[in-house]
Amino acid sequence: MLWSNTPFSIALATGPKYFKQALANPNIIAIITTQIFSEETHNKTVIKTANADELFHVIHNRFPPVINNTKAYIGENCKISPQATIEDNVRIGNNCHIEAGAYIGSNTVIEDDCYIGPNATIGTQALLSKKLMDRTAILNILVVY
Structure with missing residues (x-):
């Protein structure tokens, strides 16, 4: 989410308050949004789409998590x-x-x-439950790819 402490995170920010928080977080490298709420981007990639929730869901579930070397x-x-x-x-x-x-x-x-x-x-920071693409989707927002 917007407060992620995971480097190279992607955030979903569909309101001006959340967009500002995503801009301020140094761990976030890209923001998916429905509207650009500020001209300043802090060198972040900003993806504007009417279907921001769906795009975030697809990206989140498509890529494997970043793995460190300490095995379970x-x-x-x-x-x-x-x-x-x-x-x-x-x-x-x-x-x-x-x-x-x-x-x-x-x-x-x-x-x-x-x-x-x-x-x-x-072991996650947050969950988001939304209706996306005519199905209920549970987004696990700790590991952002």
Whole structure:
């Protein structure tokens, strides 16, 4: 989102307040918007489109997350779906079950004997639920590509 501390982030900013916040954040390199609210861009790429929400959704879900080199620790007797996404720098305790579509973000600790259901999102800064392209879309806004 607009307060992202992840370098090279892309932000969705569809109002003047949010556009200004995106301009001020040094981690944001590009802004997707429906209207340009300031002539000053701070050397950021600004993409103006009537379908800003949809474009952000497509970009967000198209590119893989940035990976660091600290691999996740997974305890004993865990059942983790191959369709789950486990970021680096994650600790998963023993006897955990993680379903398909689950997303576990960086710097997350999951204790022993936990169940994470299908499409659950853990370890994120924010979620945005919107109706896009005639479907409900859940945008995970921590990792911005």
